[in-house]
Amino acid sequence: MSDFNFEDHSHRRYNPFTGEWLQxxxxxxxxxxxxxxxSTAEDEKVEYDPKCYLCPGNTRVNGxxxxxxxxxxxxxxxxxxxxxxxxxxxxVEGEFFRAKSEKGICRVICFSPRHDLTIPELDVEAVxxxxxxxxxxxxxxxxxxxxxxxxxxxxxxxVMGCSNPHPHGQIWAQESVPVEPSKKQExxxxxxxxxxxxxxxxxxxxxxxxxxxxxxxxxYFVGLVPFWAVWPFEAMIxxxxxxxxLAEMDQVQMEALADAxxxxxxxxxxxxxVSFPYSAGLHQAIxxxxxxxxxxxxxxxxxxxxxxxxxxxxxxGYEMLANPQRDITAESAVKILKSQPKEHYKESVA
Amino acid sequence: MSDFNFEDHSHRRYNPFTGEWLQxxxxxxxxxxxxxxxSTAEDEKVEYDPKCYLCPGNTRVNGxxxxxxxxxxxxxxxxxxxxxxxxxxxxVEGEFFRAKSEKGICRVICFSPRHDLTIPELDVEAVxxxxxxxxxxxxxxxxxxxxxxxxxxxxxxxVMGCSNPHPHGQIWAQESVPVEPSKKQExxxxxxxxxxxxxxxxxxxxxxxxxxxxxxxxxYFVGLVPFWAVWPFEAMIxxxxxxxxLAEMDQVQMEALADAxxxxxxxxxxxxxVSFPYSAGLHQAIxxxxxxxxxxxxxxxxxxxxxxxxxxxxxxGYEMLANPQRDITAESAVKILKSQPKEHYKESVA
Ligand SMILES: O=P(O)(O)O[C@H]1O[C@H](CO)[C@@H](O)[C@H](O)[C@H]1O
Ligand SMILES: O=P(O)(O)O[C@H]1O[C@H](CO)[C@@H](O)[C@H](O)[C@H]1O
Numbered sequence: 151m152s153d154f155n156f157e158d159h160s161h162r163r164y165n166p167f168t169g170e171w172l173q174x175x176x177x178x179x180x181x182x183x184x185x186x187x188x189s190t191a192e193d194e195k196v197e198y199d200p201k202c203y204l205c206p207g208n209t210r211v212n213g214x215x216x217x218x219x220x221x222x223x224x225x226x227x228x229x230x231x232x233x234x235x236x237x238x239x240x241x242v243e244g245e246f247f248r249a250k251s252e253k254g255i256c257r258v259i260c261f262s263p264r265h266d267l268t269i270p271e272l273d274v275e276a277v278x279x280x281x282x283x284x285x286x287x288x289x290x291x292x293x294x295x296x297x298x299x300x301x302x303x304x305x306x307x308x309v310m311g312c313s314n315p316h317p318h319g320q321i322w323a324q325e326s327v328p329v330e331p332s333k334k335q336e337x338x339x340x341x342x343x344x345x346x347x348x349x350x351x352x353x354x355x356x357x358x359x360x361x362x363x364x365x366x367x368x369x370y371f372v373g374l375v376p377f378w379a380v381w382p383f384e385a386m387i388x389x390x391x392x393x394x395x396l397a398e399m400d401q402v403q404m405e406a407l408a409d410a411x412x413x414x415x416x417x418x419x420x421x422x423x424v425s426f427p428y429s430a431g432l433h434q435a436i437x438x439x440x441x442x443x444x445x446x447x448x449x450x451x452x453x454x455x456x457x458x459x460x461x462x463x464x465x466x467g468y469e470m471l472a473n474p475q476r477d478i479t480a481e482s483a484v485k486i487l488k489s490q491p492k493e494h495y496k497e498s499v500a
Numbered sequence: 501m502s503d504f505n506f507e508d509h510s511h512r513r514y515n516p517f518t519g520e521w522l523q524x525x526x527x528x529x530x531x532x533x534x535x536x537x538x539s540t541a542e543d544e545k546v547e548y549d550p551k552c553y554l555c556p557g558n559t560r561v562n563g564x565x566x567x568x569x570x571x572x573x574x575x576x577x578x579x580x581x582x583x584x585x586x587x588x589x590x591x592v593e594g595e596f597f598r599a600k601s602e603k604g605i606c607r608v609i610c611f612s613p614r615h616d617l618t619i620p621e622l623d624v625e626a627v628x629x630x631x632x633x634x635x636x637x638x639x640x641x642x643x644x645x646x647x648x649x650x651x652x653x654x655x656x657x658x659v660m661g662c663s664n665p666h667p668h669g670q671i672w673a674q675e676s677v678p679v680e681p682s683k684k685q686e687x688x689x690x691x692x693x694x695x696x697x698x699x700x701x702x703x704x705x706x707x708x709x710x711x712x713x714x715x716x717x718x719x720y721f722v723g724l725v726p727f728w729a730v731w732p733f734e735a736m737i738x739x740x741x742x743x744x745x746l747a748e749m750d751q752v753q754m755e756a757l758a759d760a761x762x763x764x765x766x767x768x769x770x771x772x773x774v775s776f777p778y779s780a781g782l783h784q785a786i787x788x789x790x791x792x793x794x795x796x797x798x799x800x801x802x803x804x805x806x807x808x809x810x811x812x813x814x815x816x817g818y819e820m821l822a823n824p825q826r827d828i829t830a831e832s833a834v835k836i837l838k839s840q841p842k843e844h845y846k847e848s849v850a
Pocket of ligand 1: 463465475
């Protein structure tokens with residue numbers, strides 16, 4: 151391999167889950183930054199905000215009143231991008247004009263009645279309630295005949311387009327399998343056909359053997375930075391044993407997933423001592439009514455921050471037009487993440 | 501097609517250039533916005549800034565001095581993500597670990613000596629100089645045996661990660677064909693095999709016939725919003741006759757491209773009366789030394805703004821994890837763009 155090394159030299163890495171390549175430019179961390187910085191206005195948050203449309207007992211824009219919920223709470227998104235009450239339609243005109251109507255359901259999931267607590271600040275029991283609700287929603291939505299895919303996700307932080315600080319996530323469930331999970335469907339199927347095993351679990355085994363990108367593990371899940379991670383502190387929570395979807399998970403496994411979710415987000419918050427923004431979500435078996443032994447549920451985290459609490463990685467220009475690109479390597483990110491204390495920085499201060 | 505219509509109902513559209521689908525949720529424009537807003541600090545810009553590393557005669561971070569250039573000026577990026585002086589290396593380990601060294605060259609292109617003028621504010625003659633320099637760079641870089649792809653692009657505005665307001669663009673040229681142009685390569689090749697003609701020109705002909713998404717045209721180029729546009733005001737400049745790359749363009753065609761570039765960016769600035777941020781760039785024939793009759797050069801524009809000069813579209817959560825999604829339709833964007841005055845708002849004020 152000559153003098154080439156992954157810590158210093160520009161290279162590409164292949165993502166076998168999506169079949170796409172990543173550009174890595176490790177030497178680029180040295181570049182000065184005079185560009186846009188985000189604000190970290192972490193205002194004193196209150197336990198209950200009378201103006202928040204997610205707090206218990208409050209009235210939403212459409213006039214509905216939230217119950218005085220004590221654990222988690224989910225409801226239909228008042229401004230959902232997907233709705234189920236549309237007529238069907240299709241357009242196929244030559245090679246250039248193809249479109250079809252798309253039915254779906256959008257839901258909002260409140261993680262806790264507390265306006266001021268995020269996942270890393272909740273206890274594992276409370277986070278487990280979130281996972282339990284995800285399972286219930288996945289089962290309910292997935293059972294509908296016109297729903298073939300259920301995307302559960304969380305946008306955290308205003309820099310990620312989140313317009314309400316009350317801890318919550320979303321679900322968009324729909325007729326078609328969207329672009330990203332489709333790529334995984336294709337690659338997981340091909341792998342399963344070749345080896346008779348699911349790809350994600352095999353990958354986790356390899357990473358555990360190497361132990362270069364593992365952040366932590368518990369009985370059922372591993373937190374790791376994938377070899378092909380795109381975002382500076384991208385990470386994945388993946389199972390050690392085959393679990394196609396939430397539908398198959400028992401109580402102990404749900405607790406293990408909650409434990410991993412909390413562990414990773416504590417690491418995140420500790421890096422820059424801020425509530426770390428990200429988009430995160432679950433990729434799991436599509437809900438077309440068939441068995442999907444090729445799938446393993448896994449959770450992906452895409453955080454934008456790069457150099458500090460205020461300087462993010464911009465996925466623009468080259469990245470939009472040509473290829474995803476990152477500066478610090480996956481392995482450097484692992485070092486930074488693993489060196490964080492296990493306690494949340496707010497607790498250790500208290 | 502029942503009661504279904506594209507202006508009101510959720511649907512998906514297919515992009516034949518990339519082979520991927522888009523989610524359109526037209527009804528969603530009605531949702532209230534309490535989230536992050538960008539600043540529009542359009543500070544009084546000066547013609548010459550002694551601290552700008554792109555202004556003529558100034559010294560850059562690495563000690564090099566810019567010439568006192570009068571038109572355009574290009575130089576090697578002092579912090580390039582791709583460099584040519586790295587050793588070669590490759591890693592292939594089972595199904596999960598594939599990587600290879602990547603050589604390349606990154607260059608910076610100053611559009612004008614004037615620190616304060618952007619493309620829509622320069623005259624067509626000055627913009628033509630930019631196109632001429634693009635051609636020269638594409639020819640020089642593309643001729644190198646280890647360069648198989650040349651990505652020319654512009655990040656405009658701090659919201660797009662641009663760290664210097666001096667009008668400039670970049671070029672990243674490299675060994676491999678990146679992800680986005682690869683998708684186009686595949687679809688353009690398939691189309692060419694089927695019809696013996698290039699896809700982009702055929703598409704432009706269809707759009708001209710329909711005249712629903714055309715913004716303007718001149719002798720050689722058309723400005724349009726593609727049927728499958730993702731960003732709120734995404735647009736494309738594409739040729740009416742087959743032009744595989746800048747290498748084939750004569751002076752008149754270069755002037756026509758400059759004219760289109762200026763026309764579109766004037767429309768953009770006029771929407772919200774602000775210097776409109778975007779990432780833009782050219783997709784054209786790859787530079788592997790072969791003929792590419794399947795390619796037509798075209799320029800794509802991805803602007804983030806949605807509702808106002810300060811509220812952008814966030815491509816987060818669902819979009820990152822599942823599928824690109826837009827609120828206003830391509831056709832609504834066309835209406836807004838076409839209703840703009842032909843003069844730049846700053847000129848009409850003066
Ligand atoms: O090269 P610049 O302008 O410093 O950097 C900007 O453009 C690059 C290419 O699109 C991106 O990789 C960076 O994230 C962005 O900040
Ligand atoms: O639904 P919200 O939180 O209002 O909106 C946010 O998440 C959505 C799903 O990722 C995105 O489409 C929006 O751009 C973003 O602002």
